[in-house]
């Protein structure tokens with residue numbers, strides 16, 4: 104079943120006659136159109152229209168099987184209005200701005216607007232074989248690039264130079280960076296989202312590199328923390344604790360496991376090493392058309408793993424003023440357990 108058919112089933116369950124899809128990743132999932140931020144999709148039980156503007160006439164015809172209406176707002180909204188009179192139209196409450204909602208109310212006065220959450224995101228959680236292939240291919244490129252750049256992570260190099268090399272080499276392989284590359288060395292390692300800075304890497308630093316490729320719209324995500332020279336005894340101990348937590352959590356991945364329990368498993372190991380407070384984020388997240396998507400591997404999550412999910416396992420420990428460690432693998436949940444998609448070696452300190 105295509106995601107469009109699945110969406111119609113979900114709309115019917117939610118009591119909707121139509122859905123206005125505005126989130127770029129959801130637009131792509133439903134229509135195949137890759138410039139989702141300049142497009143919307145209107146879905147009813149017997150029609151689906153891609154709305155975009157004249158910059159994309161050729162691209163829309165090439166990429167999407169949906170019929171396209173080429174115009175800019177408000178003509179798009181005026182075009183849709185007659186067919187929506189008297190209908191319950193779902194809109195994406197987590198994405199639509201207040202101003203865009205006002206526009207819908209103005210142009211569709213006879214429709215009942217219904218806020219919905221996760222309508223399409225829910226359909227994206229289980230990946231098709233084609234989607235898994237794209238994520239796998241993206242990770243192959245990311246592994247290649249990490250391995251090629253690893254020898255450049257030495258004392259005297261700047262974090263920015265490492266990030267630039269990663270971005271360039273991903274581009275050369277036909278991909279792009281999935282997000283701003285994180286290169287956090289020495290004390291900057293205490294920042295989980297420490298994007299590369301001009302800092303010069305020093306002997307004895309641990310350097311956290313968090314990178315991903317985007318290929319055919321799909322993302323990969325992986326982190327390695329590498330040692331330059333000999334790190335301090337304290338940071339070596341932190342590294343080993345994070346590695347222990349990471350490997351234990353990966354081994355526990357299988358269908359039916361609650362993501363909150365996985366988070367707890369990793370967190371308990373770090374707590375046992377006195378690092379519970381230092382683990383300042385969730386254990387991981389789903390990966391697909393967005394780098395962060397469902398399921399959430401957070402302690403408060405109700406999500407349960409199923410075969411076909413692609414997730415990250417990425418515990419970390421962050422000591423302000425001292426440094427940090429994160430180790431992250433990209434993992435496919437399989438019928439009988441898991442497959443690790445990221446293959447870059449991890450340091451054994």
Ligand SMILES: CSCC[C@H](N)C(=O)N1CCC[C@H]1C(=O)N[C@@H](C)C(=O)O
Nearest residue numbers: 282295296313324384385387388394395
């Ligand atoms: C800007 S994308 C960052 C990708 C990275 N691998 C990642 O997902 N990180 C880095 C540290 C924490 C983690 C993250 O942002 N987790 C989110 C889902 C959270 O809220 O915990």
